[in-house]
Amino acid sequence: MTSLLALPYWQETGIKLGLALAVIPTTSLILVYLFLFKMMAFMQSRLGPNDTGPYGSLQLIAEAIKFLQKEDIHPEQADRRVFRMAPVVVLASTFLLYVVLPAGPDAIVQNLDTGVFYAMAVSSLSVLGILMAGWASANKYALLGGLRAAGQLIAYELPLILAVMGVVIQAETLNLQDIVVAQATGEIFGFGAIGNPFILTQFIAFLIFMIAAQAELTQTPFDMPVAETELVGGFHIEYTGFRFLLFFMAEFGTAFAFAALASVMFLGGWWIPGFEVDDNILNVLGPGVMLGKILLVAFFIFWVRFTYPRLREDQLQKFAWKVLIPLSLANIVLTGIFKVVF
């Protein structure tokens, strides 16, 4: 891989890190504004923000300032150090996820050969933070929420990884960049103008991935760890002000990252039909294409979120173990057979 510019290693890393640090709050803000403010308001026939700034976009800044003003409260019985660390751990897993997300032939923080493996591993770190938050809050609701999150992670990490296996088998690589290249250079029955986005061949895997991601992100119908009406916020019940904001940012930042993973692995990533795969212009156009695809995937995530009721924890476990895991295993077997046959 050619370097972005001929810069020393530490400068290049610095620029990339700075970009990543700027990108994550921005992406979660985009999702909050587009989906939580505007789309939800539209779907629920109420007014979204429209007076603060153009189309109410400055509402986000008002919200952020509101969170900064709030008092930082620790429960008396809380384990203070763990309580403070928890939101940082959750957000850190989100940050680490962005490291391997490609947005162009060279626009990637670190092109890891085991990118898929890394992404899956890092995304499950967040549950550690959630468990920490649930335990350290010294609150029964928070504890229930944290334990639910842990149970949910075990149940849904498996179908998530197994669904991705289908893509990995087809692309013959764990590298996210190479998965994009494999889709770009692929052919559908000899027709290669639009490449071969894996959503066509791995549609079952895509569905399982999206369902499992929904559970991983604790979005409705799998939001039992949060469950506003029963656990009153679950693991983040005791968090106020900026610490709550960290959880909030992590939630939407991770949603963005998972939408990005889905668009990289199933929708063809940053590649635009008609361009060479290593065309330098894709470093500029790629992020835009990615953003479009991510917003499309995120739209589905939030559409489901605002429409469906919540499952019960035991129903969710049954669904994961009895439906999703057998389905994804069958998908792997099928993919393997087709891989050998063709």
Place this chain on the structure above:
Amino acid sequence: MTATSDREQMAYVSAQAADARVNVELDTGDMTLNIGPQHPATHGTLRIACQLDGEQVVVAEPIMGYMHRGYEKLCEVRTYPQCTTLINRIDWLGSFANEVPFILAAERLMEVEAPPRAQWIRTILFELSRIANLALFLGDMGVQIGALTPVFFAFRDRERVLNQIEEVTGGRFHPNFDRIGGLKDDIPKGWVEETRSVMEKMRTFCDEMEDLLVGNEIFQARCRGVGVIPPEVALGYGLSGANLRASGVDWDLRRDANPGLAWDQVDWRVWTHPDGDSFARYWVRLQETREATRIVDQLLDGIPSGPIMAKVPRIIKVPAGEAYISTENPLGEMGYYVVSKGDLGPFRVKIRTPSFNNISIVPWVMKGVYVPDVITILGSLYFILGDIDR
């Protein structure tokens, strides 16, 4: 005993002791979870003390009284017309329906009867407040289960009904409109047509709820078979209203013990459901909302002409006596037992509110359910806190 058998015995005892130790360590013990008094699902200040084993409820006990306002006592120091102000605030979502049984009880003691026009308009407003009340339930049940959207539709469409109530009575929430011997005012011009179009919209709202929730697999998975109340248990706990009808008991005071309102003049039916679970309770209320819009439509067609106020003295003194009148309110049977000693105000008022009895079944129905089901059952029993603690 030989040494061998001694050793065997020792081994047996120590193995038993080790087992017992392990069992003690694995016994997690119960956890007490206080749901409420400040919990969104209790929409008010009801507290439910749950003993949990893991996420399963062992014992659930409702604790009420956080919002007790002493209305029965306060009624004793007020005149009859002043009492309606308090009574409005018992079930605050269906206020007008609260006033009717009290006024009817006072009318019975005074041996006055409101003119037919007043009775018809009373019935219309009664049914309108039922629709406003139940519409909120239909959306709120979604929120209890995790679907955010229905409740906003419910608030949007309930507002139309409240507007109609406001146009007649001047009050959105607390009309304070019913008078002994009739009503305060007549309905305004053009109101009948507007109400008809609102009823049409409410039927659309019911269809929307049917699409959004009733047909939803997750909603069904969460509600079907959850909190099943058999008919004899429901009757034993004194359940009333839709909670009883959802257990398959065909019981409706509007039909069975009509205290003189216009329900017997129109064609309608009582909906029951044989299952007795949370889904049945939702379904019955949905059908009841539809039925209420039909009742209102028919009543609007046939409002008789005439005065809206019977001849009553300017200063109301109720003759000595006792009367109990109960009506089928949105939440169930609401009754007023009024004892008069011939003064300006009642000597004693006993208020029988539906939510108080409906919530009494909580310890029975919540044995062995999961924490999310607690919320589902509470939501489907549908109580108003002011109706429990009056």
